[in-house]
Amino acid sequence: MINQARPPRRDGSSVRIGALAPLTRPGWVEAGRHLLAGLELGVHEVNDAGGIAGRPLELVVRDTAADPEKAAAAVDELAGLGVAAVAGEYHSVVARAAAARADALGLPFLCSSAVLDELTEQPTEWVARLAPAQSRGWRIFADFLLGAGHGRIAVAAQPSVYWASGTRILRDHLASRGGTVIDLDMRALTPEAVCDALVDHRAEALLLLVGHPEPAVPLVRAVRRDQRLTEILIGAPAGQPEFAEWAALLGDDGAAVPFLRYLPERLTPVGARVETALRERLAEAPSFVAFEGYDAVAVLAEVLRSHGVDRARIAEAWPGVAAEGTRGEIRFSRTPGISVRQWAWPPIQVVDRDPAEPGRFRVLHAG
Numbered sequence: 001m002i003n004q005a006r007p008p009r010r011d012g013s014s015v016r017i018g019a020l021a022p023l024t025r026p027g028w029v030e031a032g033r034h035l036l037a038g039l040e041l042g043v044h045e046v047n048d049a050g051g052i053a054g055r056p057l058e059l060v061v062r063d064t065a066a067d068p069e070k071a072a073a074a075v076d077e078l079a080g081l082g083v084a085a086v087a088g089e090y091h092s093v094v095a096r097a098a099a100a101r102a103d104a105l106g107l108p109f110l111c112s113s114a115v116l117d118e119l120t121e122q123p124t125e126w127v128a129r130l131a132p133a134q135s136r137g138w139r140i141f142a143d144f145l146l147g148a149g150h151g152r153i154a155v156a157a158q159p160s161v162y163w164a165s166g167t168r169i170l171r172d173h174l175a176s177r178g179g180t181v182i183d184l185d186m187r188a189l190t191p192e193a194v195c196d197a198l199v200d201h202r203a204e205a206l207l208l209l210v211g212h213p214e215p216a217v218p219l220v221r222a223v224r225r226d227q228r229l230t231e232i233l234i235g236a237p238a239g240q241p242e243f244a245e246w247a248a249l250l251g252d253d254g255a256a257v258p259f260l261r262y263l264p265e266r267l268t269p270v271g272a273r274v275e276t277a278l279r280e281r282l283a284e285a286p287s288f289v290a291f292e293g294y295d296a297v298a299v300l301a302e303v304l305r306s307h308g309v310d311r312a313r314i315a316e317a318w319p320g321v322a323a324e325g326t327r328g329e330i331r332f333s334r335t336p337g338i339s340v341r342q343w344a345w346p347p348i349q350v351v352d353r354d355p356a357e358p359g360r361f362r363v364l365h366a367g
Contacts, residue, residue, distance in 0.1 A: 016083045019086070024065045028091065036293065062074035076105070084314060092116040103126045106312065106315075115133060115137060116161070132343075132348055133337075133342065163210075237260050262291075347366070
């Protein structure tokens with residue numbers, strides 16, 4: 001006999017999970033929209049399949065707007081609303097503030113998309129993460145640069161713990177392999193001054209460790225139009241070119257800019273189905289961030305079904321999770337140098353937009 005999923009009870013006894021995402025400026029709104037689409041699709045499918053022991057899963061969304069203080073306050077609010085757990089967040093510095101508050105409150109937090117190695121100052125059992133640690137992804141990006149023959153790397157960076165951490169990872173990894181990192185402080189340089197510095201330093205590649213669209217877009221335009229820099233590679237390890245806004249603002253200038261994304265060569269069968277549903281929901285191709293949102297709900301639903309809604313039991317369940325995600329089976333472990341429970345590891349690619357067809361991505365390197 002086939003057991004059909006029971007529809008969730010509609011008596012108000014929902015299981016609530018909080019969702020953090022940057023949905024307004026200065027947050028990266030497009031990333032937030034994709035993250036939320038994945039989260040919402042995951043919740044929709046859980047409820048179509050009977051919910052959590054017959055109870056509907058409810059998403060309580062809060063906009064972080066790339067503001068760490070706003071994120072910490074949202075975690076406080078969500079804890080007071082009785083959510084079983086919190087998921088999401090794209091910006092690493094914001095996720096770090098949310099993780100610290102969740103740890104202090106004893107509220108499980110499944111971080112979907114932020115990559116800072118140390119999301120919390122001390123190891124915690126309350127926080128788990130789907131995205132790969134920055135040290136892993138950015139080392140893979142550095143290997144790509146070296147393999148492509150680029151050893152003198154200029155880094156145009158704005159002040160941020162995230163950008164500083166990325167620069168340190170690149171410098172350490174490249175130096176051990178004969179490469180050099182040249183720092184360009186975007187607080188003091190115009191795009192035109194960056195072009196002059198690239199020439200003076202004989203840089204072979206420029207990495208954009210800056211916000212999008214400002215100052216990333218004018219910086220790319222300036223470099224593309226400088227006849228002295230026709231051979232230089234522009235890279236964006238943080239993933240700015242992943243989203244449609246990049247292509248819309250830059251057109252052909254935005255092609256051939258390698259970046260990191262967290263997708264496999266082939267999605268799992270679940271992933272292929274989810275990709276179709278996300279494309280319909282978003283009215284465009286889903287980014288890897290949308291898959292991260294969906295996977296976060298898949299993990300939490302697995303834990304809630306097997307361990308219930310008690311917060312301590314949810315946190316205790318991280319080491320035993322085995323959830324089928326869009327990009328592979330998700331399991332969490334303790335990883336050296338990482339302060340939270342970590343999926344080790346999601347697939348990582350270095351890709352760019354094809355100059356011949358900027359709407360199409362080319363896989364340049366995988367790690």
